[in-house]
Amino acid sequence: MKRNTPLITLLTGAALGVVxxxxxxxxxxxxxxxxxxxxxxxTAAATAPSTPAPAxxxxxxxxxxxxxxxxxxxxxxxxxxxxxxxxxxxxAISIHGSQAIAYVCNGSxxxxxxxxxxxxGKVVMTGKNxxxxxxxxGSGQVTxxxxxxxxxxSFAVNTVNKPSGLYEATxxxxxxxxxxxxxxxxxxxxxxxxxxxxxxxxxxxIAAPVLDVATGTATFDGVVLHAISVSGLSGSGx
Amino acid sequence: MTAxxxxxxxxxxxxxxxxxxxxxxxxxxxxLVALTLGIYGxxxxxxxxxxxxxxxxxxxxxxxxxxxxxxxxxxxxxASALVMxxxxxxxxxxxxxxGLHRWSGRLAFLLAVPVAIHCLYALGFxxxxxxxxxxSVFGCLFFGAFTVKMLILPKRGLPGWVxxxxxxxxFTALVVIWFTSAYWFFxxxxxxx
Numbered sequence: 001m002k003r004n005t006p007l008i009t010l011l012t013g014a015a016l017g018v019v020x021x022x023x024x025x026x027x028x029x030x031x032x033x034x035x036x037x038x039x040x041x042x043t044a045a046a047t048a049p050s051t052p053a054p055a056x057x058x059x060x061x062x063x064x065x066x067x068x069x070x071x072x073x074x075x076x077x078x079x080x081x082x083x084x085x086x087x088x089x090x091x092a093i094s095i096h097g098s099q100a101i102a103y104v105c106n107g108s109x110x111x112x113x114x115x116x117x118x119x120x121g122k123v124v125m126t127g128k129n130x131x132x133x134x135x136x137x138g139s140g141q142v143t144x145x146x147x148x149x150x151x152x153x154s155f156a157v158n159t160v161n162k163p164s165g166l167y168e169a170t171x172x173x174x175x176x177x178x179x180x181x182x183x184x185x186x187x188x189x190x191x192x193x194x195x196x197x198x199x200x201x202x203x204x205x206i207a208a209p210v211l212d213v214a215t216g217t218a219t220f221d222g223v224v225l226h227a228i229s230v231s232g233l234s235g236s237g238x
Numbered sequence: 239m240t241a242x243x244x245x246x247x248x249x250x251x252x253x254x255x256x257x258x259x260x261x262x263x264x265x266x267x268x269x270l271v272a273l274t275l276g277i278y279g280x281x282x283x284x285x286x287x288x289x290x291x292x293x294x295x296x297x298x299x300x301x302x303x304x305x306x307x308x309x310x311x312x313x314x315x316x317a318s319a320l321v322m323x324x325x326x327x328x329x330x331x332x333x334x335x336x337g338l339h340r341w342s343g344r345l346a347f348l349l350a351v352p353v354a355i356h357c358l359y360a361l362g363f364x365x366x367x368x369x370x371x372x373x374s375v376f377g378c379l380f381f382g383a384f385t386v387k388m389l390i391l392p393k394r395g396l397p398g399w400v401x402x403x404x405x406x407x408x409f410t411a412l413v414v415i416w417f418t419s420a421y422w423f424f425x426x427x428x429x430x431x
Contacts, residue, residue, distance in 0.1 A: 006388035009344050013351045020355040086360070088298075109426060130367065149426070150367055151298075 071138025074121030077232045079165045080142040081183050082157025090183040090191045091155050092166035093135060093142055094232035100125055101230055101238065102133050103166050103181045104146045104153065111193035111205045112148035113168075113181065129202050160186055162229065163213045168237060169225035170198065179203075180218065180225055182211040194220060257396045264389035272382025275354070279363030279374065299430060301353045302420035308353075309416040311346035312409050315339060319405060347384060350412070354381065373418035380411035 081092040089106035100123045105111035114133045116125030125133040127148070135144030143156040167182040179198035184190045192208030209218040211227055218225045230237030318339040321331050357377060365371040387404045390396060 004392065005340070006391040009347060010385060010388045012344075013347050016348060016351045017355050020352055021359060024355065024359045150370065150422075152361060152364065 071121050071136055071141075073139055074118075074137055075139050078137065078139075078142075079160055079232050080137065080157050081160045081165050081185060082155065083185070084146075084153035084155040084157075086153070089151075089153055090185065091133075091146060091153065091157060092160075092183040092230075093133075093137070093157075094166055094230050094237070095123070095137060096232040096235050096238045099238055101166070101232075102135075102146070103168070103183060103230075104131075104133065104148050105181055105183060105191050105193045105205075106151075107191035107193060108207050109193075109205055110149045110151050111181065111195075112146075113179075114146075128200075162231070166230040166237075167192075167211060167213075167216070167227040168230055169218065169227040171220075171223055171225050173221060173223050178220065178225075180208045180211075180220070180227070182208060182218075182227065184211070184213055192218075257400075260393050260396060261386075261390060261400065264386045264393075267389060268382040268384075268386035270382075271385045272378040275358065275381055276363055276374070276378040279358045279361075279378070282358070282362060298423055301356055302423040303431070304349045304353050305416050305420040308346040308349040309412060309420070311342045311349070312412050314342040315346065315405070316409055318342065319402070323402070346412075350380070369418045369422060373415060376411050376414040376418070380408065380415055383408045383411055 075095065076097055078095045079092070080094075081090065083090050084104075089104055089110060091102065091104045093100065093102040095118050098118050100116045100118045102114040102116075102125050103111070104114070112127040112129060112131030112133075114125035114127035114131055116123045116133070118137075121138060122136050123134075125135075127133075129149055131146070131148045133144060133146040135142050137143075139159075141156060141158050145152065145154050147153075164184050164186045167184065168179065170177060170179045172178075176196060177198045178194060178196055180192060180194040182190050182192035190211060190213070192211060193205040194208040195203040195205045197203055209220045209225075211218045216227045216229075218227065228237055232238075318335050320326050321329055321335050322339060324331065354377060363374045363378070365374065383404065387401075387408050390400065390404065
C-alpha cells in the first residue's frame with residue numbers, strides 16, 4: 001500500500017489541476033461579444049511594420065498569437081478605451097484614418113505607447129520595449145492582444161466619448177523629457193503612468209499623478225502638466 | 239495527467255526487466271505529460287484571465303508567491319535528500335527526515351499546480367521573449383520530470399544514481415521556472431502581495 005503513495009500524489013495533483021481548469025472555464029465569460037462575425041481570421045500572417053528596434057539583445061518579439069476576428073465594417077475615425085480581460089490594465093486605441101495610436105497602462109510600470117497603420121479594420125502597432133498590439137476594430141468595439149513590458153493582455157473594449165478616452169502630456173523637467181498618459185474610462189475612473197525619460201530607447205514608468213479631466217492638468221514634481229486629448233475623431237494628438 | 243492510472247496498470251510485466259529498462263515506461267509517460275501540457279498551452283487560445291485569489295493584488299503576485307513557496311519547499315527537498323543519503327557530514331538522518339521529504343514534496347507539487355493551470359489557461363505557451371520561451375519550455379518539462387520521479391519511486395532494483403538524478407532534474411526545472419517568473423515579477427514590480 002505504501003508503494004502507491006507517489007501515484008496518489010500525482011493523481012491528487014492531477015485532480016486539483018482538472019478542478020481548477022474547469023472552475024476557470026466556468027468563470028470565463030464568453031469571448032464572442034455581439035457584433036462579431038463568426039469567421040475567425042487569424043492574423044498570424046499579418047506582415048507587421050517593425051519599428052526601429054531599440055538597442056537590446058532580446059530578439060524582436062513575435063506577435064502574441066492574436067485571436068483577432070474581422071468586423072463587418074470599420075469606421076474611419078474612432079476612440080476606444082476600456083479594461084483588459086482580468087482588469088489588470090486599461091487600453092485605449094484611437095483611429096484617425098489610416099493612423100492609429102494606442103496606449104496600454106496598468107497605472108504603474110507596465111505601459112506602452114504604440115503606433116501603427118490601420119487598414120481594413122485591422123492594425124498592428126508597435127512601441128518601445130518590444131511592445132506590440134494587434135487588433136481588429138469595428139463600429140463600437142475593438143478586440144485584440146497587446147504585449148507590453150513582457151506582459152500579455154487580451155481585450156475587447158468599446159468606443160468612448162469625451163471626456164473618456166486617452167490623454168497625454170509631455171514636459172521637460174530638469175533636462176529630461178517626461179511623458180504621461182492617462183486612460184479615462186466612462187465610469188470616471190482613470191489609470192495613468194509617467195515615463196520619466198520618454199526619449200530613452202527603453203523608458204521605464206511610474207504611476208502618474210491624478211489628471212484633473214475638467215482642466216486637463218496634473219502636477220508632477222511641482223511642475224504643471226498640460227494634457228491633450230488623443231482623439232481619432234478630432235485628430236488632436238496625431 | 240489523468241492518463242496515468244491506466245498506464246501504470248501495465249507496468250508489472252516489466253518487473254523482470256533490468257533496472258535501467260524499468261525507466262523506459264515512466265520516462266515515456268513523463269514525456270507524454272510534458273508534451274500534452276505544451277500542446278494544450280499552444281493550441282488553447284489564452285483567455286488572459288482565470289480565478290484570482292482574494293488578498294492579493296493580481297494573479298501575477300498570487301502565482302509569484304505560490305511559486306516562491308514551492309521553490310523554498312524544493313530547497314527543503316534537496317536538504318532532506320542530502321541528509322537521507324548521508325551526504326551531510328556529522329549529521330545522521332533522523333527518523334522523521336523521510337516524512338519531511340515526502341510531505342514537503344507533496345506540498346510543493348500542490349502549490350505548483352494552481353500556478354501551472356493559470357499559466358496554461360490564461361497565458362498559454364508563449365515565445366515572445368527569451369525569458370517567456372524558457373519559462374514555457376521548463377514549465378512543461380517540470381511536470382514531465384515530476385511524473386517520472388513519482389512513477390519510479392516505488393520501483394525496486396533501480397541503479398542507485400537514478401533517483402538523485404531525476405530529483406535533481408525536477409529541482410533544476412523548478413528553479414529555472416522560478417527565476418523566469420517570480421524572480422522576474424518581484425524584480426520588475428517590487429516585492430508585493
